[in-house]
Amino acid sequence: MSDNVIAGFDTQFPVIDGVVGQVDAARFPRYGAPATFARLPRRDQVADADVHILGIPFDTGVSYRPGARFGPGHIRASSKLLRPFNPALGVAPFARQQVVDCGDLSVNPFAITEAIDTISAAARTLGADGATPLILGGDHTVALPMLRALHDLHAKPVAVLHFDAHLDTWNSYFGAPYTHGTPFRRASEEGLIDMERSMHVGIRGPLYSAADLDDDSALGFAVVRADDYEFDGVASIVERVRTRLAGGPVYVSIDIDVLDPAHAPGTGTPEAGGLTSRELLNTLRGLRGLDIVGTDIVEVSPAYDHAEITGIAAAHVAYEMLSILGPRR
Secondary structure (H helix, E strand, C coil), X not given: CXXXXXXXXXXXXXXXXXXXXXCCCCCCCCCCCCCCHHHCCEHHHCCCCCEEXXXXXXXXXXXXXXXXXXXXXXHHHHHHHCCCCECCCCECCCCCCCEEEEEECCCCCCCHHHHHHHHHHHHHHHHCCCCEEEEEECCHHHHHHHHHHHHHHHCCCEEEEEECCCCCCCCCECCECCCCCCHHHHHHHCCCECCCCEEEEEECCCCCCCHHHHHHHHCCEEEEEHHHHHHCCHHHHHHHHHHHHXXXXXXXXXXXXXXXXXXXXXXXXXXXXXXXXXXHHHHHHCCCCCEEEXXXXXXXXXXXXXXXXXXXXHHHXXXXXXXXXXXXX
16 A cells, blocks of 8 residues: 555545545545546556446437546546445445546537547547546437447447437438437348347337337347336346346446436436436446446536536446446556
8 A cells, every 4th residue: 555646736546556536525525636437547647447438428319418538527527526435335436446537529519420430539549558548528429439439349249238318329310310219220230239149228208119029029129127126126126137238348428318307407308207226326336347438428407407416426427437447457
């Protein structure tokens, strides 16, 4: 154990057993710098990393309310509240692994196919040395290029655990094949996902027709409805999820609108009747031990947020994902 520090202009990053952690709030107030996620070091401040946090400020794929391009900065601002030890899982996620903030990826907001290619290329680079990407969106379009990259890196399809109010397996909007409502249809069509092990959690609200569910099943997804939490409880749902996902790599894609608007008002397509933040966090804790190869947290739109409710929820979602990754290192 060491109390060495890496000195910055106005911050100090503690170093414990070779891992550079977050700025100590007892030495520098949490409302101060740096503006990275959880006040962790930047990628250029460490030699290597186990987890790369990357912002993708992109929302060209939205079909209703825009603004998720401002999500990464909003989540980072809310993450200043995070502390270094997670008592629910008994782990210090910033000490068990090297987590770094890679900043934001510059993507073309006027050319969606070019943006998708840019994201895929960046994800391949981030994961080339075995590090795990954690993406702060941005709209849900970003899941498709992430899955393309992970398919290439792992040389096989990966299971998708998708938390969302919506299926996101629709075919197109106004004839456009790439939107935030289509990424998992495209991913299934391209052979990127494991069709025997993928799953939606939190689905609710109106559909275009009953055929939406039939199409979704044919694309390889099982469904846990938001209402199942009321009747079955978190423990039962975690068991269903773990049974479905066992046996290979898993990509966890979390649309913040899986939460009820009371818990996440700052999103583009809210639906009544969603999960509580406690239900979501406890479900994520139940993923510990699975082979998580990447995560995205998307659709945080701060223009519709109030008192950072949505930003705080998203920051804690990221924290739980980092906490279940930590023990693997």
